[in-house]
Amino acid sequence: MGPLTAPARTRTLLPMSTSAIPPRLGLLTAARAQHPVLEVSRPRDLPLAAHPQLAAQHFAERYGPSFFLDVGTACPLHCVYCSVARGLDDKDVRMEAREHLYMRMADGESVGVRKLAFIGGEPASRTDFMHLADVAHAMGFQDLTLATKSVKLARPAFVAQLRDHHVSMVHLSLDSFDPDVLAVLLASQTAPKLLLAGLHELLAQRMEVFLFAVLTRHNLAGLGGYVRQLADLQQRYGRPLTAVVSPLKVQSRAAKHRETLVPRLTEVAQAVAAATALAQQLGVALIHKAVPPCLLPQHSDWALERYLVEVRVDLQTGQQLAAAPNPDVAKQPPCDACPANALCPGVDAAYAAWQGWAEFKPAALAAARPSTAN
Ligand code: SF4
Numbered sequence: 001m002g003p004l005t006a007p008a009r010t011r012t013l014l015p016m017s018t019s020a021i022p023p024r025l026g027l028l029t030a031a032r033a034q035h036p037v038l039e040v041s042r043p044r045d046l047p048l049a050a051h052p053q054l055a056a057q058h059f060a061e062r063y064g065p066s067f068f069l070d071v072g073t074a075c076p077l078h079c080v081y082c083s084v085a086r087g088l089d090d091k092d093v094r095m096e097a098r099e100h101l102y103m104r105m106a107d108g109e110s111v112g113v114r115k116l117a118f119i120g121g122e123p124a125s126r127t128d129f130m131h132l133a134d135v136a137h138a139m140g141f142q143d144l145t146l147a148t149k150s151v152k153l154a155r156p157a158f159v160a161q162l163r164d165h166h167v168s169m170v171h172l173s174l175d176s177f178d179p180d181v182l183a184v185l186l187a188s189q190t191a192p193k194l195l196l197a198g199l200h201e202l203l204a205q206r207m208e209v210f211l212f213a214v215l216t217r218h219n220l221a222g223l224g225g226y227v228r229q230l231a232d233l234q235q236r237y238g239r240p241l242t243a244v245v246s247p248l249k250v251q252s253r254a255a256k257h258r259e260t261l262v263p264r265l266t267e268v269a270q271a272v273a274a275a276t277a278l279a280q281q282l283g284v285a286l287i288h289k290a291v292p293p294c295l296l297p298q299h300s301d302w303a304l305e306r307y308l309v310e311v312r313v314d315l316q317t318g319q320q321l322a323a324a325p326n327p328d329v330a331k332q333p334p335c336d337a338c339p340a341n342a343l344c345p346g347v348d349a350a351y352a353a354w355q356g357w358a359e360f361k362p363a364a365l366a367a368a369r370p371s372t373a374n
Contacts, residue, residue, distance in 0.1 A: 037312040037321065038107050040067050044309045053301050055242055055285030059210065060307035062169065066115035066145065067108050071132070072096045075122035077149060078187045080257050081216055083249040084121060090253065093121075101132060109139050111318045117145035117171070124150035124158075130165040137166035147212075149173040151191050153198025159205045169208045172199060176219040177229040184218050203237045211243040215268050216261050223275040231282040242285040244304060245272060249328065250350035258354065265351065266359050269295035276302050292347055293340035294360050305343050338362030 042065035043057075072095040073084050086092045108116055116136060123129055123146060133144055144167045152158040153172070162170070174195060176182050182192035202209045213219065213226065223245070230241050247268050248254050254261060272288050276299040279286035288296070289304035300306065310323040329346030338344065339362070347360060 036316065037314055038067050038104075038111060038113070039323070040065050040108075040113055040311050040313050040320075041308050042066075042311060044307055052307075053285070055240065056287050056302060056304065056307050059242055059244070059285075059287060060304075062143070062208070063117075063145065064115065064308055065113050066117050066143070067104075067113055068119045069101060069104055069108075069116050069132075069136075070096065071101060071118055071120050071123045071126055071129075073121040074125055075120060076125050076151075077122065077191060079149075079185055079253070080187055081185060081214060081248050081254040081261055083251040083254050085252055095126075098128065098132070102135060105136050105139050105141070107315055109141070111313045111315060113313070114141055115143040115145070116141055117147055119147045122148060122150055124148050124152055130161060133162075133165040133167055143168045145169040145171055147171040147173070149186075149195060151194035151198065153201055154194040156201055156205070159198075159201045159207060163205065163207065167207075169210070170202055171210050171212055172202065173212050173214075174199060175213045175216070176222055177226060178219075178222060181219050181222060185216065199233075203233065203239070206239075209241075211241065213243060213245045214248050215245055215263065215271065216248055217263050218261070220263050220267060220271045223271045224278050227275050227279045227282060227284055227286060230279075230284045230286075234284065240285065242287060244287045244289055245275070246288065246290045247348065247351075249348055250354060251328070255350060262351070264355065264359065265292070265295055265347070272296060273299055290345050290348070292344050292360055294338065294344075294362055297340075300340070300343075303343070305345050332357045332360065334362050335360075 041063065043060040072093070073086050074093050074095055075082070075084070086094075105116065118129070118132070126132070136144055146162065146167050146169070148170060149172070150158075153170075174182075175185050177196065179192040179196065182195065183189055186192060186195075199209070199211075211230070215223070219226070226243070230243055234241050247265055248262050250258055250262055269291055272286075272291060273296055276286050276288070287302050287304050288299070291303070293300055293303065296303075312321045312323060313319070314321060326346070328349055330349040330352050331341070331344070331346050332352075335341050335344065335346075341362075347357075
């Protein structure tokens with residue numbers, strides 16, 4: 001297996017230094033002993049790509065530098081593809097204590113990161129979610145992202161509350177516009193309509209929203225229709241829309257249902273290629289992530305990895321370090337010579353253990369587009 005990350009290097013993330021860390025953060029010693037680094041997503045340094053796509057660049061710049069604030073794994077939905085770890089019986093639900101979340105916010109603030117994304121589980125299902133958003137705002141965070149699939153979004157008052165409590169962006173998990181497909185994926189008859197109504201509510205209230213879809217056997221064939229729906233919404237609401245699509249992680253419930261749920265990555269890449277071409281025709285931004293470039297060489301300028309990079313920030317020094325190797329992704333020895341190795345996110349390790357490596361061919365990539373290593 002080849003290296004998963006670029007060689008470690010250090011640099012200052014933002015104009016900041018340890019001397020800029022407020023004295024009150026001395027209280028956070030215990031938290032830092034547990035978490036000496038903060039994992040941050042930040043826009044890549046220029047040049048982003050040979051032909052940067054402005055919508056993808058915009059997404060990266062709106063989102064990063066930011067860090068995930070994982071509020072716990074509780075979620076009222078029971079999506080069949082959920083990859084969140086909840087123990088062997090899927091019932092081991094974790095709820096992060098407020099104090100822990102305050103400390104993580106302070107960590108981010110101390111090293112100059114001014115954006116955070118609430119993730120779960122379902123962050124909006126916490127009864128103290130608005131309070132947490134208020135605390136983050138009071139600590140100086142400029143952009144608060146809510147990553148959600150909450151049916152509460154169908155309630156106009158809830159969306160208005162998000163605004164009132166300083167949530168500036170919503171990353172809405174919406175895998176299809178077809179309620180029947182959503183009913184299968186969400187294992188719910190009622191949630192799909194509410195979720196679709198929630199998207200309209202967000203757009204009607206002019207919230208900044210990005211859509212996220214995971215690609216399964218149930219929604220892959222409908223990806224072109226998904227792009228057409230985005231184009232219709234753009235026209236109806238008079239604003240650009242961006243969606244990010246990605247393969248499933250074969251973990252937790254998705255692993256349990258893998259035979260009926262998980263398509264081959266080659267099929268995913270083919271569907272993404274066709275949908276990306278259609279999106280360009282229709283003026284829609286369709287970004288993909290976690291698709292190995294050897295399967296999708298023709299649209300590498302829409303790969304999120306070209307625009308966003310994961311790094312770690314040392315909480316003691318503020319120095320930026322390369323991301324730690326991710327045990328959930330893998331590469332194979334031929335990847336070492338692959339022209340896209342540096343930007344390739346790797347293959348979901350569970351997928352590779354299940355389906356093998358025959359699909360992944362660096363030689364095909366080199367022949368198709370030698371410049372993709374830029
Ligand atoms: S061969 Fe494929 S999986 Fe391996 S580094 Fe290249 S793009 Fe990634």
